Amino acid sequence: MPHSTLQQVWPAPLDVSPEQMALAALRHEIDVLDDQLLALFERRLAIAARVGKAKDAPSGPHVKLRPDREQAVLDRVLAQSEPDNREAVESLWRQIVGWGLARQGRMQVQVWSPVEPTRAFDGARLRFGAAADMRAVRDPQAALKWASEGHGVAVLAVNAGDPWWTGLRREWAGLSVFDGFGGETPTALAVGRIDPAALPSGRRVLVTAGGDAGDGSGIRRRGLDTHHGWTLSLTDAALPVGGAEGCVGAIG
Incomplete structure (x- = not known):
């Protein structure tokens, strides 16, 4: 039987309940999403700075x-x-x-x-x-x-x-x-x-x-x-x- 993703990320102690393991998996998923959001947000900020230089602006x-x-x-x-x-x-x-x-x-x-x-x-x-x-x-x-x-x-x-x-x-x-x-x-x-x-x-x-x-x-x-x-x-x-x-x- 192949190892689950959960087992690969968190070697589970014997006293950890299935509920705690499920919560840990959800928190890990949020951590991964946070990393992705951070990378995208910083990329957007960099592009926004370039947009500011390229904007057509009215005179004055x-x-x-x-x-x-x-x-x-x-x-x-x-x-x-x-x-x-x-x-x-x-x-x-x-x-x-x-x-x-x-x-x-x-x-x-x-x-x-x-x-x-x-x-x-x-x-x-x-x-x-x-x-x-x-x-x-x-x-x-x-x-x-x-x-x-x-x-x-x-x-x-x-x-x-x-x-x-x-x-x-x-x-x-x-x-x-x-x-x-x-x-x-x-x-x-x-x-x-x-x-x-x-x-x-x-x-x-x-x-x-x-x-x-x-x-x-x-x-x-x-x-x-x-x-x-x-x-x-x-x-x-x-x-x-x-x-x-x-x-x-x-x-x-």
Whole structure:
């Protein structure tokens, strides 16, 4: 009778039970998988560093983010995963992508959320991973200026007492919204110098004049905030960034 793999790896003492032997075999299998995962992860990090050097970037200061590519990778991976594993897979993949981006320069994230800071931080941490350097700030306008200079990403709360988002149509027109946190109706938005061609496919973010009455465009919108005749909203309409409709970004 041929020797089993278990007998080859662990010479079993006479007082080891079959249950203990089975547990040892499972642990050995995990150890082997861990070694394989480590080798693949380090290989991915090395390739990510090369990708950073090869990326096409918009002119001027910018952050090395491709939300469209990240969305495509995550969607592909989730489509292959078991339904019961998808939450864990998404969390893991966010960390993997975050550490890959860190090889191109550690992501800097400023968070302004005076009402629910923990919720905004949790959403940003899930999105950018543990590799991101995150800190809370007190002034959303200063965070917008910092992001407009290409230093990093600003995650800013909406409906929190400061209509910072109106500036996306004026002094901060070089910034784009590229993600939202807080569920189906976002309570915070991520803003940065993102190449408009790299924005995710999904709901467009609008900043328009007209308040709750709308601007007469006929586009169906979901309101997020209003201020003195200005409205921040989402729409499913496929609108270009910077057009007359007031599109300032997209949420995947």
